[in-house]
Amino acid sequence: MNALFHNYKLTIAYDGTAYCGWQIQPNGVSIQQLIQEKTSILTRVPTSVIGSGRTDAGVHAFGQIAHFHSPELKDLYRFHGSLNALLPPDIRILNVEEVPHTFHARYSATGKTYHYRLHLDRVPDPFKRFYSLHVREKINLDLLKAAALSFLGTHDFTSFANEGHQGSASKDGVRTLARLDVVNEPGGVRLEFTGDGFLYKMVRNIVGTLLEVASGKRLIEDLPNILMAKDRAAAGQAAPPHGLCLVKVDYPRNDS
């Protein structure tokens, strides 16, 4: 088949500290904008780089996925090296591959994994200051783990969604959280979320609410009521962005 354009999939890692987020915005430098500028230079045509979804300012990624259409790239290995050479060191393209025209970074996605890191030492570790939330107050990790179970499965997560144009096709707030594991790591824990989709700020709102339970500010028994309320005001505050990292985006096996 001799198509007029080809479809390329990028796997991207970035330290979000310096950026206004993934998505192009009028004020501030975004990751999408920088990558799009460089792919446009290298392909010599204006290129739209479409991500699997936005990440907010300060949020990181180790497996963000994007696609773009372009005339054929004869040497992908070289293109990959040139793209990284043009990008700043806090954004790295981990992989470039050609994919079928049917692949769309956002619409083909069937699931995502996010990690949210907490560090719990009395003195915050200076090396974690941009990558993990330091929790000052004493929290009960057993309670945190027990509370996390309330979110597993299929629920209407409207109470944990901020308003925002996430661009999701479905207008309702029903999502399935397949996994929410609390994994110990040196000095703290990592909350691992895997689901079929996430509403805007859903992970950070769940983490904020879990922290309120684990620090005794809110009862674990209230969690089902918060879900049932379908009201953002019922849940806790969003945890700050810097603890969050988009780790993986899932696609159907034959479409990536």
Add this chain to the structure above:
Amino acid sequence: MNALFHNYKLTIAYDGTAYCGWQIQPNGVSIQQLIQEKTSILTRVPTSVIGSGRTDAGVHAFGQIAHFHSPELKDLYRFHGSLNALLPPDIRILNVEEVPHTFHARYSATGKTYHYRLHLDRVPDPFKRFYSLHVREKINLDLLKAAALSFLGTHDFTSFANEGHQGSASKDGVRTLARLDVVNEPGGVRLEFTGDGFLYKMVRNIVGTLLEVASGKRLIEDLPNILMAKDRAAAGQAAPPHGLCLVKVDYPRNDS
């Protein structure tokens, strides 16, 4: 005993990226200077903060030790919190304790442990860019491990010392390296050095030379000759500072 002053030991972690190094210098902000400013504010007397040794610009620490003399601090816990509140988040005081007057951060030290990190993935990990050296060329890890053995034990390390006023009491270059382990970690390796003392830039010069061997630029058989030459020009280039971290300083048990 009612001493006129007390002796306090600080355990310090810092991200060295933004600083000209530990030591106070005419141009640039040093870690020593910042800590000294803040201890002087809190103790209300001009304070000299003496470190176990310098670290260069870009070098990190997770267990740097320093001491200072001061009128008695009645509430060490509160002093600790206030000191961290005054310092920037890339410098954290991990511990403050009172120690005998005989304790001196530099002269009492009996050994040190440094880690040097290498990451070896084809695409550099953006989260490691300030904390680990990305090695572009293919290196042979077995050769690296074998070459590391040549440095173990007691040698004259003059070939691996840059000129500089490290302030060591001994003028000769004989040091004992008790341990040089190459430990696997995700995406790379960590070289762990423990010795009774290190000459100026010794760790970075050894790492640079090991990398030349592991990448085939230099023969492993030449290492004994390089040591015997006692000539800085005989050894390889210094590895860059950002992979290096001062992890631990040892003191005699009854003196810390």
